[in-house]
Amino acid sequence: MQPSPNGKPRWRASVTRRTSLPDWPGLLAGLFLCALILGPLAAVTLRAGGGGWPVAADWAALRFTVLQAVLSAVISVALAVPVARALARRRFPGRGVLITLLGAPFILPVIVAVLGLLAVFGRGGVLNDALLWLGLPRVQIYGLHGVVLAHVFFNLPLATRMILQGWQAIPAERFRLAASLGMSPGTVLRILEWPMLRTVLPGAALIVFALCLSSFAVALTLGGGPRATTLELAIYQAFHFDFDLGRAAVLAVMQLVLVIAAAALALRVNPATGFGAGLDRIQRRWEAETPLLRTQDAVLILLAALFLLTPLAAVVWHGAAGLMEMPAQVWNAAAVSLAVSLVATVLCLSLAMALATLALRRPWVEGFGLMGIAISPLVIGTGLFLIVNPWVDPARLALGVTALVNAVMALPFALRMILLRLREIEETHGRLATSLGMTGGVRLRWLILPRLRPVLGFSAGLTAALSMGDLGVIALFADMENATLPLQILRLMGAYRMDAAAGAGLLLLALSLALFWVFDKGGRDNASV
Amino acid sequence: MRNLLLATGLIATATMAAAQDRPVLTVYTYDSFVSDWGPGPAVEEAFEAQCACDLQFVGAGDGAALLSRLRLEGARTDADIVLGLDTNLTAAARETGLFAPHGVDADFDMPIAWTDDTFLPFDWGYFAFVADADLQAPGDFRALGDSDTTIVIQDPRSSTPGLGLVMWVKAAYGDEAGAVWEGLADNIVTVTPGWSEAYGLFLEGEADMVLSYTTSPAYHLIAEDDATKTAVQMAEGHYMQVEVAAKLAGTDQSDLADQFLSFMLTDAFQSVIPTTNWMYPAKTPEAGLPEGFETLITPGKALLLNPEEARAMRDAAIAEWQAALAR
């Protein structure tokens, strides 16, 4: 419970049992998610006639998975702290654009991003060229550090946004008070910033950890060899080469348990981390207005921007050359991807709204949302395939299933942002609305949706962009007509057409960012105070 | 967006309506076969011109995914033909009992004799390391292991060429394969999940050589007019990949399926293969191979373990590979 300015506990929606929004949509959504996650898992296990106890190779995969995820999470978060601090207290032209662009790595398809990273850190990359020119030895990207580097590239922006939001949650008055008391930067860190970081960091780290658990292509491509085998890769191998459904199911359960444990811990440690909608407020920080700290922040922002944007620039550079060589199928795939992404967005936001409403009173409900990143898309895909195959041609459901799985994968993010804002809305306006008898649909229409609009826009943008880039389960179901853009990129690469694939990668990047921008802007336009 | 979905729906309905009066032959194959730039479109056109039927390709990932899908569907599958398994998969495919003998009697233009009565080859190739033409490449695996030449390879647990390489080393060195792999370990820049990632890394300059096919330089030469890529001749000989098709025992279009298998070995099909699948046709067309193919290397020796042998030693060979690389 947050203290109000006069120190009294604020009234909270959960104080009263009398509810103003119905529970059933949330319960329905929860049941639906359980069925969607556990149904396919059960189908795979049943088909296999049960699973066995994990073998040594599975435990090795588990160890490597956890190791790389822990390292990626710790390093992402450790780097994100100074960057977020610099962004929180500095105003400069292009800050808004930079924060938007920083979101781009998160939505890139993995292989496009990896090629972008290699253009910078690879053997023939910019970095090694520079080292060579300076007469220094080359650096080698392949190995555990390469995997971690790629994961930091993907997740640093996410961690930065989460931590930045923590900073902005510190009331401006406290910094003014600190300034009037003449506190040094060190004291401000100890008295004001560290307590905030202590609550925000574990949540941020655990979310990055959960995301890195299901890493597959990054881990293998940059891992340098069979030591870099993750659970997700082992699942893939069990399905594709050994057709060992029982082992796949066992591995999927291991992964599920791991992510649920991490998620439960994250929620427990920190129920209040957001993902950074509305980060355009800048705090004036008197104690930080020394030339030294200004320079330090400028350098930090510059380094972060270089690290995150140079590979993107490489993607653009490579892609621009290939744009002309893209076959017509790419445009078709782009249209399919757009349709899938929009359907996924609607689905995801509906699920998130329903769950968030229920989670207002029952916080553990948010756990349902996290199941999406807890389960291998391969397992969902194969399970659904087994379930629907006796009834319908799976290819006819390909796009629907892809949209559904993409929606579920983006759900944790949308749910978290919507829930935080919903809580705030109910705390601020809930009592008035209740006293006026605004319940159910009326409350939704006249209070919740208008107040939630910017967050809905941001969540929709993120979901749409994530769905564009996600390979999801399409590969298992798809036939030629309904290939999505990421799948088409893989197919182009598989046919030697690297240039065309790079062009399609650029198209994907542009479409994803455009979708994000349109939704985010749509949410903020005409939004009143 | 609704219009787009509507339009897609309409097109789908229209296609189905037009196809209703003709028998449908369903062929499961890997993705790249059916893409615009693959053999699929030309093959479909040529076969439909003579069969009074509707040939429908269903793309399902890669060869391994294809077999997985068939196993998931079992005897209920809609497939009449499966096209795109290779010799690493045929033993497992045969065990499913889903396939029927092909009944085709043909002479193949392959460096090995082919006697399988169920799986019928439609193309083949040699695995090879592809490099820039000016590279002073080592001529065998031991020399490669001793050299500083860097390579990028694929994981045998998730990729066909990756498995091919493990079999290659095994076929060439038998019990010494583990030692050869230990020698190669420090040459391997990284191991990718699939061919695409590896080839992409190579083209980005991440390694001197990439595991691919002897025919890969033909793509660069013919499609891109780029003669700078070459395949490296290995003294041990080169391991082969033979891609096959087979008829499902449960097909309801048995005659049509037989017709397709015969058609598969005619010029109309075979002449499409070299410049779409970038492999050697199983039966060289009358007009010969396209210009440019004559520049490719011809391995001194073709290596291929028979399917049962390959299946029997696969797991041990992969374990050997894994142990050597994990050090």
Add this chain to the structure above:
Amino acid sequence: MLRFDAVRIEQGDFRMDADLSIDAGARVAVIGPSGAGKSTLLNALAGFLELSSGRLSWDGTDITDAPPARRPVAMLFQDNNLFPHLSVAQNVGLGLRPDLRLSPEDRARVAQALGRVGLDGMGERRPANLSGGQQGRAALARVLVQRKPIVLLDEPFAALGPALKTEMLDLVAELVAETGATLLMVSHDPDDARRICPLTVLVDDGCAAPPVATAPLLDNPPPGLRAYLGN
């Protein structure tokens, strides 16, 4: 008559008892030290807090378990009395129809209420475009159209300057006089109570006392209240 019948409210360690009656049409100030539970009393009456025991009734009808919107109560909170995303007219209209399906007569009543509080022609504005005093008036216009027999004020004008606050209090007094509503007003300023509330309920030491005449109470306060008032 509003009746608190052996009411007990508990929140964690906090506990308050109230056993008192207030006549219909009375104007009652609720006064007491900070943290004594003045707002708690109003929130319980408005239906935002559950009673641990006891009953609440209005005119003989038990309202203990009625949901907030069904109670004979209109309430103004310390802040957030208007929805910032809705126009002033919509905010007022919510008092008539929470789904905002307003008939022409409803609209006329909204306009009339806005006129009555001195906001003629400002119905289309957003709250952000009104001054603090105007926002208070808009909220009062909504209370007016709600036509509830009891009006609860939880220090809604505390942030206004003295002159503006006096003006608003006078307007409240006029409005409740016109509608005959019963007024309960939390205040920490004894002058507010003297100005418009003939009666006062003293909340102190875990107990809400029955209403007594305001002037004598403030002229001769008991010890706890004396310490709070600082004289």
